[in-house]
Amino acid sequence: MAFKRPGDKTFFALIGVGAALITLFAFWHRPWLFTVLDLKVQDAFFVMRGNSSPPSDVVIVAVDEKSINHIGRWPWSRESTALLVKALKPARVAAYDIVFAEPQNVVADKALAAAVKDADNVVLGFFFRDDSTEAADPAVEAQLKRSAITRTSYVGDAAEEQGFTGLDFSGVDGNIPVIGLGAKAFGSFNIIPQDDGIYRAANLVFKYNDAVYPSLSLEALKLYLGKGADLTLHTASYGIDGLSVGPVRIPLDEEGAYQVNYYGPALSFTTYSASDVISGKVKAASLEDKLVFVGVTEKGIYDIRPTPLDTLLPGVEIHATVAANVIEKRFLVRDSRVIILDLALVLLLPVLLALIVSAALTTYISLAVFAGFFAALIVGEFYLFSSFNLKPSLIYPAFSLSTAYLFIEAYRNVVVEKKGRFLKRAFTQYVSEQVLSEIIKNPDRLNLGGEKRTVTVLFSDIRGFTTISERLTPEKLVTLLNEYLNPMTMIVLEEHGLLDKYIGDAIMAIFNAPIAFDDHPRRACSSALRMLSTLKALNAGWALKGYPHVDIGIGINTGEAVVGNMGSVLRFDYTGIGDNVNLASRLEGLNKLYGSHIIVSQFTYDSVKDDFVFRELDLVKVKGKDRPVGLYELLAAKGDQESLRLGEEFSKALAMFRAGRFDEAKAAFERVIERYPNDGPSKLYVARASEYALAPLPDGWDGVYVAKSK
Numbered sequence: 001m002a003f004k005r006p007g008d009k010t011f012f013a014l015i016g017v018g019a020a021l022i023t024l025f026a027f028w029h030r031p032w033l034f035t036v037l038d039l040k041v042q043d044a045f046f047v048m049r050g051n052s053s054p055p056s057d058v059v060i061v062a063v064d065e066k067s068i069n070h071i072g073r074w075p076w077s078r079e080s081t082a083l084l085v086k087a088l089k090p091a092r093v094a095a096y097d098i099v100f101a102e103p104q105n106v107v108a109d110k111a112l113a114a115a116v117k118d119a120d121n122v123v124l125g126f127f128f129r130d131d132s133t134e135a136a137d138p139a140v141e142a143q144l145k146r147s148a149i150t151r152t153s154y155v156g157d158a159a160e161e162q163g164f165t166g167l168d169f170s171g172v173d174g175n176i177p178v179i180g181l182g183a184k185a186f187g188s189f190n191i192i193p194q195d196d197g198i199y200r201a202a203n204l205v206f207k208y209n210d211a212v213y214p215s216l217s218l219e220a221l222k223l224y225l226g227k228g229a230d231l232t233l234h235t236a237s238y239g240i241d242g243l244s245v246g247p248v249r250i251p252l253d254e255e256g257a258y259q260v261n262y263y264g265p266a267l268s269f270t271t272y273s274a275s276d277v278i279s280g281k282v283k284a285a286s287l288e289d290k291l292v293f294v295g296v297t298e299k300g301i302y303d304i305r306p307t308p309l310d311t312l313l314p315g316v317e318i319h320a321t322v323a324a325n326v327i328e329k330r331f332l333v334r335d336s337r338v339i340i341l342d343l344a345l346v347l348l349l350p351v352l353l354a355l356i357v358s359a360a361l362t363t364y365i366s367l368a369v370f371a372g373f374f375a376a377l378i379v380g381e382f383y384l385f386s387s388f389n390l391k392p393s394l395i396y397p398a399f400s401l402s403t404a405y406l407f408i409e410a411y412r413n414v415v416v417e418k419k420g421r422f423l424k425r426a427f428t429q430y431v432s433e434q435v436l437s438e439i440i441k442n443p444d445r446l447n448l449g450g451e452k453r454t455v456t457v458l459f460s461d462i463r464g465f466t467t468i469s470e471r472l473t474p475e476k477l478v479t480l481l482n483e484y485l486n487p488m489t490m491i492v493l494e495e496h497g498l499l500d501k502y503i504g505d506a507i508m509a510i511f512n513a514p515i516a517f518d519d520h521p522r523r524a525c526s527s528a529l530r531m532l533s534t535l536k537a538l539n540a541g542w543a544l545k546g547y548p549h550v551d552i553g554i555g556i557n558t559g560e561a562v563v564g565n566m567g568s569v570l571r572f573d574y575t576g577i578g579d580n581v582n583l584a585s586r587l588e589g590l591n592k593l594y595g596s597h598i599i600v601s602q603f604t605y606d607s608v609k610d611d612f613v614f615r616e617l618d619l620v621k622v623k624g625k626d627r628p629v630g631l632y633e634l635l636a637a638k639g640d641q642e643s644l645r646l647g648e649e650f651s652k653a654l655a656m657f658r659a660g661r662f663d664e665a666k667a668a669f670e671r672v673i674e675r676y677p678n679d680g681p682s683k684l685y686v687a688r689a690s691e692y693a694l695a696p697l698p699d700g701w702d703g704v705y706v707a708k709s710k
Helices: 008-029 032-049 065-071 080-089 106-119 138-145 217-227 274-279 315-328 336-357 363-388 395-415 416-426 431-440 465-471 474-494 520-545 577-594 601-606 641-658 660-677 680-694
Strands: 056-062 093-096 122-129 149-153 165-168 171-173 183-187 201-203 203-206 209-214 229-238 239-245 248-250 258-259 270-273 289-297 449-462 497-502 506-511 550-566 570-575 599-601 611-622 629-638 705-707
Touching: 008 395, 032 106, 032 363, 032 395, 056 065, 056 274, 056 315, 065 274, 080 106, 080 274, 093 395, 106 122, 122 165, 122 217, 122 577, 138 171, 138 209, 165 171, 165 570, 183 209, 183 217, 201 229, 201 315, 217 239, 248 270, 248 599, 270 660, 289 315, 336 363, 336 395, 363 395, 449 465, 449 520, 449 577, 465 474, 474 497, 474 506, 497 570, 506 520, 520 550, 520 599, 520 601, 520 629, 550 577, 577 599, 577 629, 577 680, 599 601, 599 660, 601 629, 611 641, 629 641, 641 660, 641 680, 660 680
Parallel strands: 056 270, 056 289, 093 122, 093 289, 122 183, 149 229, 165 203, 550 599, 611 705
Antiparallel strands: 122 171, 201 258, 203 209, 229 239, 239 248, 449 506, 449 550, 497 506, 550 570, 599 629, 611 629
């Protein structure tokens, strides 16, 4: 549809500028939704980038399933842990994502303490708490202070320094003094997820009792890198600016969090089972001069963390990843250069899009241009991420582009509104408002033909309408029919169904066409129950007028059908055709046989069986079908106790019938009738059971009923 007009180029450029300004406002204020979407895009980039190999210097010794099976359930005795500490003596540093906060016994604790001291390479973990009400053991605090960060530097004017802005804790779980005494250093293994529960960052510094302490990975790195690798915290007026391990500067946010550059899912690092290390299956040469992280990976112990690449990543692998990132200087970068790039894209892309689209002659071309811009943006930003570890924001440039395109399309729709009014005048007499809305949005849908779609079809019909018509004058008959069809039609429309057609006194409705609703079987069943309830009220009013009592049957089926505009070039309707439409009509007719009101097929039942109360009626071969169809009667909305009781009693009797125990089944159905005198299905089965009890069953009888009429 053409929409090019004189002067559009300038107007479209202004639309692009407006979209850019709206996005800049959002960029400044950082709304929550944009932040969450940005994080999800970064997660997707990690997945798209694929896995990479971490440095061989960093290895993991895992308390895994094999270790638990061989050594015993976790936590192990201190003697067993001492064996592991001794076996890791060849490593340059062994950092333990474990805390020994409570004594076991004097002998066991001394055994582990001796192993820690003798190894001379142990970094022990501890855990900060923000809910502690008790003061820590002074001996434990004395241990921690050995690892406190004492070197700081100020970026900018020191007078503007606002102090530490990272995580501040009130309590700590440290290692008992006898074990901690021989450790080389200590580090916190606290890891904090982001708001959506994903671990994308790791805090490397923490505050406790007016001192700043490093993470386990950071303290292990310090010892691993050796002389000259002192820790220096950099602060500024806005908070934490970064942290250095010797000459290597690590980018941190103002709260001291480091953006982890993951290598892959679990087991990306060289990983040895702790039991293999203790038994000597892992040779000392494999551990020599390595930075080893020891932690629990057995999922049953639940030290797992969801990350962008693995929903079950052991926590120890995050510590190892941080250390490996620093060793390789493999940092995710979002500095001032990246922010400037974001702003440039936010400003330039919508204006450039608007200028190009202003020359497009059709909606299809403008959509293709927009899609091309969008694809190029995604590809370009992913390239920067995967090749250079840069972290540009995709959401804000994408929002700027999308806003510009939507505004342009809105302008185009205003221009073509006149044509929409013409279409409405031309077709309002022939199609429903919903179909008309689709036609105005998509005029191509006027073409004859259709599409295959899963729909739910509802047929309803008045029982004995011929007899009713003979008892009423034509005027009263039309009045009754109008009073019946009007509320029934409104129910269908309120449930977002399409009133396909009236067939005399019958109603055909389609759900999930032309507008899609995922819960279309539920909407159809809800319509049916509402129809019965409304009919009850109508009958009460008609009785006062002397009109006869009206009863209806309803059939509902879910399945594929062809829906679309069908007819001739002079006149056509939006309707549905196919076997599944016909089956709904057959089900409606079967209500006469069973004395029921609403019969649904197995296909509909499977979709909504938890939302309503049903009872199974039969397995039937309907006329025109070779395969049996499960029939269910829709009794009531979910939770109706009386309907539940009826369904349970009927099901027990039906099971006896299908087992060929016809005398017992007949008695059971008669008991149902005693309690529910008007229950048509039970009356039918009493007759069937009586008939089958008198004559032998035919060969191959499978309980399937063959319907002899529609």
